[in-house]
Structures are given as C-alpha cells and as structure tokens.
Amino acid sequence: MTQLISREQIAAAAERLGPVVRRTPVIASRVLSERIGQQVYFKCENLQRTGSFKPRGAYNRIANLSRDERERGVVAASAGNHAQGVAWAATELGIASTVFMPVNVALPKLVATKAYGAQVHLAGETIDDALVAAREYAEHHGAVLIHPFDHADVVAGQGTVGLEIIEQIPDVATIVVPTGGGGLLAGIASAANYLAPQVQVIGVQSASAAAWPSSLAAGQPVRAESMQTMADGIAVALPGVVPYAHVKQFAHSVQTVSEEALSRALLLCMERAKLIVEPAGAAAVAALMTSALDLELHGPVCAVLSGGNIDPLVLTHVLTHGLRAAGRYLAVRVTIPDRPGGLSRLLGVVSETGASVLDVVHSRTTPTLALNEVEVMLTVETRGPAHRQDVLDTLSGAGFTVSV
Template sequence: MNKIKEAQELLTRYDIRRTDLIKSATFSKLNGNNVYLKLECLQKTGSFKVRGAMVKIHNLSDDLKKNGVIAASAGNHAQAVAFASKIHDIPCTIVMPKNASPSKIVATKSYDAKVILEGDSYDESASYVKDFAEKENKTIIPAFEDSDIISGQGTIGLEIMEELEEVDEVYVPIGGGGLIAGISIAIKSINQKVKIIGVESTAFPTMKKSITANKITKAKEGYTIADGISIKTPGKLTFEIVKKHVDSIVLINDNEIVKTMFLLMERSKIVSEPAGAAALAYLNSKKKSKEQGKNLVSIISGGNVDMYLLGQIVAKGLMQTGRLLKIFVDLNDKPGALKKIVDEISKASVNIVEVEHDRLSSNVPAGTAGVYLSLELENKNQANTLLDLFRKEKINFEIVH
C-alpha cells in the first residue's frame, strides 16, 4: 500500500490526470443500483496504462534509461510506455502484434517510439521482446507483471476511495491482471468489505480458469473484439494478488460489450474501447437485483478504439436496440414495383437511410430485382408494424442480420 501512495505522489509531478468518477443516470436505472464510472478512457494516452508505465520508467536507474526501453503491447501499454519514455527523453522500442489496430500504431509512433510488428498475438510479441532486449541491452517494461506497474495502476483504487465515501463493489476488466491487482490492493487496504469483481472475455477466461485450477493456466485460442484483455496467460505476481484480494471473476461476451459501447456513446457521450467497456457490459447484462441502492463502480479502462470498428459498433448497436433494420425485398423488375415498397415504409413513418439494387446475384431470378433497404426506426415496435404491413401486402422480404 505504501508503494501505491508513493506512486500517487509521483504521478502528480508528471501531471497524470486524476480522472473523473461520475454517476451514470442511464446505467444506474438499467441496473437498479448507483452505478459510477471511473473514466480512465479520458486519461493521457487514452487509458490507465500510463500510470504504471510512468512509475516504472521513473524508477529506472540513469544507466538503464540511457540504454532505452522496450515493451510488447497490443496498443495501450505501447502508447503509455512511448509517452513516458518521451517525457524522460529516453529511446523506446515497441513490439506490437501484426494485427494491432492501425490507429494505435500511429498513436504510438506519434510519441517518437520505434514500432516493430511481430507475432500474431500479445504473447508472441512478448516472446520476441525477450530476445530483442537481450541482444540490444534494453530494459523490458512489462505490461502487468511488475510491482511498479501494479503500484501505478493501484492509484486508481486510491482515487475511488477518496472520492466516494461508501463503495460496495468495484468491477474491473482483467487482461494480464495488473489493473485489478493494483486496485484490489489499494481498496482492500482501506476497506476489506468492498467487493472486487474481475471481468474477463468469454474468449479469454485466463485468470478465472487459473484461479479455479489454483495454478497458472493458459487459455485456448479465441477471438474477441476486446483485444486489450485477450491475454492467454496471466502473470505469476498478478495471479497471487488476485487470488488473495479479488472476490470473484465473471465473464462477458462481445455482443454485450457492443451494446454497452453503443449506450455509452449515445447516452453518456463517452467513447470507450471494447476492453474498456467490458466491466460495465457485465453490469449492464445483469437483471435488476432485489437488493438495490448499492454503490457500484465500473472502471472504463480505455478509449483507444479504431474508427472503423467504431462505425461497426454504432451500426450493430442500432440493430441490437431495434433502431436499424436491414431487409432484402424481392421485386418484379418493372416500373412502380419499388414505389409500392416505399409507400408501405412511408405508412409506417420509417426513414430509409440506404437503398441497394441487386439484379446479378445468383439468388435473384431473371426478370426480378432484389433490393436491400436499411431503415431507421424508433424502436422494435415500429419495426414490427412495418413488417406486418409487408405481410399484409404479400411483399416477399427477408431480414438481413
């Protein structure tokens, strides 16, 4: 705990932000409890990672700083290490997976770091870093398996306890475990009664499996849009801390993450990356409990989302909430055929946002035309009204998912 307090004092020297802790009316209403959001998505470099990276690099000896540092990362740790290195004016090399987000690569380079793309996952990038660091005599800045890194992330826990008098539960996304390790140490040192709940992707339940087996367990290959928590193997140090201080670990899927990212943008005007929204997604997926009025804190751990992915999130979020409907309609390829469809859509007060004709696909018979229509609606009830009109007029259609 003393190291975390020292880290908090150190971070003020570098103007690392004390991020806002806000109560969300939207998510409080959906959950039935008082839901607070710790907005690390508004931190410098766009995530909590800069806290640990700054502490670690500050504590390096002058000789180690002179030789430079290296780190493996899918994006957020990369930007954090690059930023901290630039502040300390030391050489920095970042190894990222080949499938890393282009926006995160560009952002990392903007802090004057040298970027190497190597490996198809974080674990493969990390393996490459070990050999490279030994050859080039560079210091590895771990993403999570380090006491300085953990202490830096733990300052988030101190801020929560300083700003909210009564805290019942804190929900934290888990990748390698550095964030939840630091937060759990800080909070449990102040109040043992506060429950710490870790949230992992269903595709990478690494820490949950390890805790259940009571030993470090490697996750099978999976896929999730939450690349920031797609870690195959947790750290040994973080595993021991999580085993001691974390009350439970739960899982969340990509569909719930998409829905939560969409709601965060639309209702709270907050942009989060998938991993950053994972903890809140779990809270949002739960049915309202009979026991209400608790103070629940969700860490929104990062906001570095690829713009192309963000566009998909908006479209999928609209579809999940019944606000966007895409249908395929069979038409006779004759004048007036499309007008009949448009008239029915107008009757239902639905807005057409996109029209695409298809006469050439193999599933479209000669003499007919297929039309893809993207429709903007108020809710699912309005969609059902429109589809009932189509059925009444015997219009052949399919919903496109």
C-alpha cells in the same frame, strides 16, 4: 509463491505518479443508476494521458529502474495502450524506448506511439509475435522489457486507480473493472482490500476471450483457446502470474459479457455520457447494462472506463453493431416481383411503419432468384426492438419474402 504488493507500495506509486498523471474524474450515470436500482459512477480513465490507465503502471515500473537499467533503455510489445503508455512514460523520464507492434496495428495507434517518443518496429501478425521480437531485442541490446501487467510495480501503479475511486466515492460498495492480463483488476482489488475491505471488486471479460474464469477455477493461469473479440485491449490469452495471485486473494469474481453487450455499452457511453470509450474500456458498463454480474450488486457502484483509444474505422463498425443490437438498425433482404412499381410498393410499406430508410441496393443477378424476381437489400433505422419487429411483421404481412 508470488509476494503480494503492500499498501505502502501503492501509496508510493501514488506519490510518484501524482505530479505526472491525471486524477481522472468520476461521473454519475443516471441511465445506469435507474437501470440497476443503485447509484452508478464512471471512473474515466479514458481521459487519462495517452487515453488509458496504462501510463500509471508503465511510469511506476520505469521510474523504479536502476541508473544502469535506465541507460540501457526499455522495450515493450503492444498493439495499442501499453505501447503508448511505455512511450510516454519513458520520454517523461528521459529514457529511450523501443516498441514492437504487429504489422496490422491500427494506424492511429502507430502514429500516437511514435509521437510519444518511441522507436517503433513492426513484427509479426499478433501480439505474441511482437513479444517474441521484443524479448529478442532485450537479449541482444540489454534493454529492460516492460511487461504490460505481470510485474509488481505495474500492479502497484494500476492500484492508484483504486485509491482515487475510494477517495472520490468514500461510500463505494462495488467496483467493476475491465480485465485482460489482470494488472488493473489486481491493483484496484489490492487497494480496496487495504483501504476499504468491505468493497467488492469484480472483473469483466468478453465471453469470446475469457481466460480468467477457467484460470480461477483451475487454481492457476490457464491459456484460453479463443481470442475472437472486438475488445482487443482485454484479449489476453494467459493471465499474468503476479496479477493472478492478487486477483485470487482480493477480487470477488470475474464475469463475462457478450460482443453485443460491449457494442451497446460503447453506444451508451457515447450517447448518454458523451464519452468516447473503446470496446475493452466499456466492458464494465456492458456488465451493468445486461445484468451479467451473477451476484447481488451493492451500491454505490463504480464502473471503470479503462480506455478510449479506438480507431475511427472500428468505431464506425462497432457503433453499427451496437445500433443493431439495440434494435435501432435493421438490414434485410427482401424479394419483390420484377415489375414496375415493385420497389415503390416496398418502400411505401416501410414508410407506413415509421422507419427511416438509410440505404437501398437493387439486384437482379442473385443466383437464387427466379426470372421474374428482384432482391432488394434494405437498411432502415428503427426506434428499438419492438419497432424493429413491427417492421419485419409488416413486411411479411404485406406478402414480401424477408430475411434479416
């Protein structure tokens, strides 16, 4: 049976981390407060060192190594936040670190991990492949493998986020936490249990990569079959044994959100809170935006923004997805007659709706077109779902064949 971490272990982690990690701010969110009828705050771990909460657990784990273990160095496998957390923590403690990352890792994350001091090796196509390589390296070189979530010291380190929330929002009633392997959820739920047991702590996963609901139902960690999500930071197929014991004991539940909700949450964080958040880091916001939490919410509510490390190219894609999901971006195919003035008439109809044209692609070579037809790919900016539907209705009413 897994031994649960104690209040003293979390307190010791907080004392150890105090001089080296940031006490990240808590920011009130008026737009979400109005939407759910409760005061909502953001806990901004996206503003933590290395851009996520990960250095807390990594530093606490590495700082507790023996002198012999430190001399042997540490090794980790990650595609992003854990890699940077381990590299930074090891360098802070004067310990050599090696990190294995998939060959398709985002360039900014690769560069950042090297900049924090790690020796980086690219191995395999997935995190699982990189983890195999990291384990082999540990066996051959004697380095200590630093697991991203499945260790008591890591859970205790992440629990310091919970300590800070309870100190910063003394009357907090609900804490909503992005959840992957479970280290952050386990740590926050444990801290809340010891300091404020009346607080309900809820985990959030992408519905497309949700291992926790089935695992909790089964009474043990169960591997998820699908991991198709933009929120790669919480796309963990198998929950950790150590986090599982704490989540089962102390957390209220784990809920899921859609990909559209994640992209809309990221957009809200940027537009309304002026915060850059990665899709995984926005999972708690997505749950609050969509009322995905299948329970009565008690306020004040704290949504943890767990990370802000996002590739600019991915950010562009996700923002476009978020705009489309919010009804503010519409891409359609419109078939028009192939004669002078056809395109001009189409754009005139769009102009009458008040939509702003972003892009027009004119094609005569689509195989399904008749000889006297042209296909136009039209991208417009709209003011919301109602306006988006108005544009579609107006185009159809004007006699155009339209497909979204």
